[in-house]
Amino acid sequence: NAGVTQTPKFQVLKTGQSMTLQCAQDMNHEYMSWYRQDPGMGLRLIHYSVGAGITDQGEVPNGYNVSRSTTEDFPLRLLSAAPSQTSVYFCASRGQGPYGYTFGSGTRLTVV
């Protein structure tokens, strides 16, 4: 099925570990973003991309890296996990024009 695929769905990390959250879309969308969602905080933008090879910082970029080598993939890397990064992470993509984001199903990350 067409859409945004995120892996893994659940992850537990120890403080200081690194990992990559995977995100892939098969809709040929140019725009992709990563958000984190914490209780009472809504969705906060971490990084976003307007096309392959182009990325930019969002509201809360510290501790995260991204790359966009292809249109389809937009992985999010946690460099050295901290308990403050415990959250639900959503990847989203959209095409040109006044259309909304299609979201992946999310990754629930716990850092202990």
Next chain:
Amino acid sequence: GQSLEQPSEVTAVEGAIVQINCTYQTSGFYGLSWYQQHDGGAPTFLSYNALDGLEETGRFSSFLSRSDSYGYLLLQELQMKDSASYFCAVRNRDDKIIFGKGTRLHILP
């Protein structure tokens, strides 16, 4: 900077109409979107307004006033399945989309 304000919670009765307001402050405003999110699920796109006025999609309508930096989502003929969180989001000239903190809608039978 940019900010969006929306009520944290709203309660309404099944079959009634409810309006969820959103005010925003941002530079380079392009448009206002609305998303719905059920508990444990991912946000889903509802509507987008780039110009002043009302956009209607079935039971849901969305309004924008660019001069007042204000918009609202109107839900008619409320159903229990409409119980969810609703987020407004602004799209800026740099193509960032920034979300508000969300409004939790409670529907009473």
